Amino acid sequence: MRDLVLGVVLLWLIFKAIKHPWIGIMGWTWISIMNPHAYSYRLSELPVAAAMAGSAMIGILLTKDKINYFVSRESGVLMLFMLWMCITLPFSFFFDRSFELWTRVMKIDFMILVAMLVLYSKKHIMALAWTIVASIGFYGVKGGVFTFATGGSYRVWGPEGSYIEGNNEIALALIMVIPLIRFLQMQLPATAKWASRALSMAMLLCAASALGSQSRGALLAIAAMTLVLWWRGKRKLEMGLVFLVLGVMLIIFMPDSWTERMSTIKTYDQDASAGGRINAWWMAFNLASHNFFGGGFMVSSGSLFALYAPDPNAVHAAHSIYFMVLGEHGFVGLFLFLLLWYFVWRSAGRLYRCSSSAAEDKWLSDLGAMCQVSLVGYFVGGAFLSLSYYDLPYNIMILVVLACRLMDGKVKELPSPLELGADRARARNLT
Incomplete structure (x- = not known):
């Protein structure tokens, strides 16, 4: 049961990381400093950390997040x-x-x-x-x-x-x-x-x-x-x-x-x-x-x-x-x-x-x-x-x-690329 619950959580984090890489960073941090998979019978030998890091890197290439x-x-x-x-x-x-x-x-x-x-x-x-x-x-x-x-x-x-x-x-x-x-x-x-x-x-x-x-x-x-x-x-x-x-x-x-x-x-x-x-x-x-x-x-x-x-x-x-x-x-x-x-x-x-x-x-x-x-x-x-x-x-x-x-104001809550695209479309329609 423990393996099942932990496996479901890890899979959810991996798939979410592809869309939102920041979730992959949270998953990596959790795995890296806590080692939760060490308490599993079957997951302890799997490259869980590498999978989480890999999903975050893929997410950076595919994400629409900033x-x-x-x-x-x-x-x-x-x-x-x-x-x-x-x-x-x-x-x-x-x-x-x-x-x-x-x-x-x-x-x-x-x-x-x-x-x-x-x-x-x-x-x-x-x-x-x-x-x-x-x-x-x-x-x-x-x-x-x-x-x-x-x-x-x-x-x-x-x-x-x-x-x-x-x-x-x-x-x-x-x-x-x-x-x-x-x-x-x-x-x-x-x-x-x-x-x-x-x-x-x-x-x-x-x-x-x-x-x-x-x-x-x-x-x-x-x-x-x-x-x-x-x-x-x-x-x-x-x-x-x-x-x-x-x-x-x-x-x-x-x-x-x-x-x-x-x-x-x-x-x-x-x-x-x-x-x-x-x-x-x-x-x-x-x-x-x-x-x-x-x-x-x-x-x-x-x-x-x-x-x-x-x-x-x-x-x-x-x-x-x-x-x-x-x-x-x-x-x-x-x-x-x-x-x-x-x-x-x-x-x-x-x-x-x-x-x-x-x-x-x-x-x-x-x-x-x-x-x-x-x-x-x-x-x-x-x-x-x-x-x-x-x-x-x-x-x-x-x-x-x-x-x-x-x-310092160097980071602001900017609109997403989809929102920027919609704004540009509205601007073109107005012109």
Whole structure:
């Protein structure tokens, strides 16, 4: 029954995408960051994501919907980063393994660029935000209930075979989606009390699920995001008390094993996992210093650690978005990566400072503020996690870029080609 329902939904999305490519982007986003077909017995082995992407591309050629051709500073830097990854690929130490991951990253980044072609309206932005929240929030609600049911005695893990399979990775994804849930809650009408309460419960369960993953990086990311929210809030005393009470309640609920693990943050120099990461960071730095193009994807190898790591026996993944890019694509790659997110941050700040007095434009400021909070979680939590190429932060980039174009008046609700044709026909009849 599960296979049948999921198959019908996927087929509907594929056929709708041919007529309206933006629906294909929603389907691709859902499949890419949630992996719903992994819960199917028969669909898990099929190229579902490729079919969704293909239908969206066919739709671009056949659709009568508007296609928005433009290059922003963010999309321009992303394309430069993609080009640089193509340049560094032939210099990879382990080409076969690098090529496999390079293919996956190129598909994700290409679809990010396609999304910015076919999405342009507020309706599209809100649909993408809901798709992201539903896709990641599903695991947050599920994991939060599991955490409360087990007293936090077991770790929360992500969907198998995905970027967020590990407990640390799913924790960061959940943390990043909490501000987006808050954004959607802020857009609800005052009469939608039950929907607002449901979203409040979803945020609480996502936070509990992130803590239940027992990720120390997640704890630091939550703390950083909470600090930003408190600093920007108007009623700092009330907000501070609410955050303090909720934080204490969640922490008290967690078992002693969680407290012991979190306490190792202060004694990181005595922790084997933290020591392994620092060793991997030095390895990435030394590798990039000796190889202009970096080492290519998948550089966590004993042979490379023997050459570049302070401790050649402590082979460990970088577990850092920054050092991961540095080791794989050199200092040029790291510069492009940092420049991309600097531009996204600045653009989100422009939205947050949106000075329009119109009430209908307040959502732009809300979106910018919450996207910045989400990015804080990514920048802080990502310092300890290998999620440099995961879709979610790039989807936030899409929200920011499209919202900025709407704010700047570069995108307007234009009539469809059929409507334009009818207008021309009427004009010819009048003449």
